[in-house]
Amino acid sequence: xxxxxxxxxxxxxxxxxxxxxxxxxxxxxxxxxxxxxxxxxxxxxxxxxxxxxxxxxxxxxxxxxxxxxxxxxxxxxxxxxxxxxxxxxxxxxxxxxxxxxxxxxxxxxxxxxxxxxxxxxxxxxxxxxxxxxxxxxxxxxxxxxxxxxxxxxxxxxxxxxxxxxxxxxxxxxxxxxxxxxxxxxxxxxxxxxxxxxxxxxxxxxxxxxxxxxxxxxx
Amino acid sequence: xxxxxxxxxxxxxxxxxxxxxxxxxxxxxxxxxxxxxxxxxxxxxxxxxxxxxxxxxxxxxxxxxxxxxxxxxxxxxxxxxxxxxxxxxxxxxxxxxxxxxxxxxxxxxxxxxxxxxxxxxxxxxxxxxxxxxxxxxxxxxxxxxxxxxxxxxxxxxxxxxxxxxxxxxxxxxxxxxxxxxxxxxxxxxxxxxxxxxxxxxxxxxxxxxxxxxxxxxx
DNA sequence: GTAACCAGAATTGGCGCCAATTTATGATAA
DNA sequence: TTATCATAAATTGGCGCCAATTCTGGTTAC
Numbered sequence: 001x002x003x004x005x006x007x008x009x010x011x012x013x014x015x016x017x018x019x020x021x022x023x024x025x026x027x028x029x030x031x032x033x034x035x036x037x038x039x040x041x042x043x044x045x046x047x048x049x050x051x052x053x054x055x056x057x058x059x060x061x062x063x064x065x066x067x068x069x070x071x072x073x074x075x076x077x078x079x080x081x082x083x084x085x086x087x088x089x090x091x092x093x094x095x096x097x098x099x100x101x102x103x104x105x106x107x108x109x110x111x112x113x114x115x116x117x118x119x120x121x122x123x124x125x126x127x128x129x130x131x132x133x134x135x136x137x138x139x140x141x142x143x144x145x146x147x148x149x150x151x152x153x154x155x156x157x158x159x160x161x162x163x164x165x166x167x168x169x170x171x172x173x174x175x176x177x178x179x180x181x182x183x184x185x186x187x188x189x190x191x192x193x194x195x196x197x198x199x200x201x202x203x204x205x206x207x208x209x210x211x212x213x214x215x216x217x218x
Numbered sequence: 219x220x221x222x223x224x225x226x227x228x229x230x231x232x233x234x235x236x237x238x239x240x241x242x243x244x245x246x247x248x249x250x251x252x253x254x255x256x257x258x259x260x261x262x263x264x265x266x267x268x269x270x271x272x273x274x275x276x277x278x279x280x281x282x283x284x285x286x287x288x289x290x291x292x293x294x295x296x297x298x299x300x301x302x303x304x305x306x307x308x309x310x311x312x313x314x315x316x317x318x319x320x321x322x323x324x325x326x327x328x329x330x331x332x333x334x335x336x337x338x339x340x341x342x343x344x345x346x347x348x349x350x351x352x353x354x355x356x357x358x359x360x361x362x363x364x365x366x367x368x369x370x371x372x373x374x375x376x377x378x379x380x381x382x383x384x385x386x387x388x389x390x391x392x393x394x395x396x397x398x399x400x401x402x403x404x405x406x407x408x409x410x411x412x413x414x415x416x417x418x419x420x421x422x423x424x425x426x427x428x429x430x431x432x433x434x435x436x
Numbered sequence: 437g438t439a440a441c442c443a444g445a446a447t448t449g450g451c452g453c454c455a456a457t458t459t460a461t462g463a464t465a466a
Numbered sequence: 467t468t469a470t471c472a473t474a475a476a477t478t479g480g481c482g483c484c485a486a487t488t489c490t491g492g493t494t495a496c
Contacts (some may be wrong), residue, residue: 011388043447052480061279062283063450065280066283073449074487074488076447076490089373092371093374099316100318154303181484259476261476261477270452275479294457
């Protein structure tokens with residue numbers, strides 16, 4: 001009975017589950033599928049991601065090192081719940097870093113970069129209407145990544161990406177309000193405008209309000 | 219704020235050496251006992267730290283996540299070797315962050331804080347003469363930690379500490395020149411002076427040259 | 437009726453074994 | 467003598483088992 005059908009099914013199923021468990025878990029935390037405070041039982045994760053126990057533990061250990069999940073010895077792991085003060089502190093760090101390199105962004109900007117950023121900003125707009133939460137999140141990430149790359153410091157891009165991940169538990173839920181999403185989208189375009197006009201003060205101002213608006217309040 | 223440094227330094231001496239393997243390995247990388255490029259064979263580490271295989275692997279995984287060791291799949295781990303460009307990028311990040319909060323340091327500074335910083339700066343001086351490499355390193359860390367704490371952003375302290383750790387491979391060798399050490403020690407005192415005088419421009423200037431001179435970490 | 441306690445179930449976490457892969461060694465042929 | 471290949475040794479990395487701890491539910495004592 002080993003015909004073509006079984007072969008095809010086997011061929012189709014395999015390439016799917018080749019992802020790292022850490023990324024999958026991170027994904028579910030970022031999208032809010034696993035809300036803050038949720039207990040992450042190893043058996044549940046094992047079944048959810050169809051993986052082995054050691055893989056689950058490695059993922060939990062990695063994310064606890066990144067402060068994304070909290071480890072309670074002999075009791076378990078749970079999605080990290082961050083207080084207002086810490087979110088404000090992290091926002092402050094992002095503001096300092098991103099406004100701190102605004103001058104370099106302007107110095108290094110090219111017409112090609114402007115075009116790319118406009119495309120990414122439009123992609124974010126598009127994902128606001130028809131796109132999953134994760135696609136939306138990715139579009140936002142891609143825009144800010146491209147923006148930061150202009151500073152010419154690739155290490156900075158990684159650091160900011162890492163820091164940003166520390167605050168995603170809360171803001172994702174805040175993103176559900178369409179008004180705020182559209183506001184963010186507008187600011188993206190305004191930032192590109194300021195960049196094109198080489199208006200440093202305006203760019204800094206936009207970056208600051210863009211970062212601060214999201215993480216504060218519900 | 220008047221908690222003294224004797225308390226900090228006399229911190230922990232455990233009757234049984236039950237230290238985490240990750241910290242031990244980190245320690246040896248930071249002090250230069252394991253130079254950049256060294257292959258970290260699991261069996262060697264197992265014997266060196268008298269621990270089990272899973273403990274070694276967890277430590278290696280954690281440090282590779284922090285970019286302190288490089289993981290070559292199916293080949294092994296080795297102490298990360300960083301190029302000049304990356305060290306410069308990391309220094310840039312530190313300069314932006316630490317000068318970016320200089321105004322807050324001045325705003326929050328108190329006589330007690332000044333006294334504590336002077337004590338820590340003096341302790342660094344002392345360790346320059348009679349102290350192991352690690353004690354010296356710790357004294358430096360304690361000073362900068364206390365300095366950053368003045369900004370009132372505890373998350374920032376962690377971030378900077380983490381970033382600083384990414385550059386430790388090279389600087390240890392650079393520290394061997396006594397001239398540079400003494401220069402760093404002088405700058406510590408000068409920074410406290412600027413802080414006390416609430417001279418923002420001077421403080422920023424000192425922080426920048428202090429970070430860049432090393433040119434890694436000081 | 438309530439609180440403390442104890443036994444059973446469930447969960448976490450340490451540990452060692454073994455397969456897969458890579459590196460080293462030595463033999464053979466050009 | 468040198469290059470190539472096959473075989474052996476060493477190393478990495480995946481996986482499951484079982485002890486230690488914690489949680490749950492029911493029972494007993496006050």
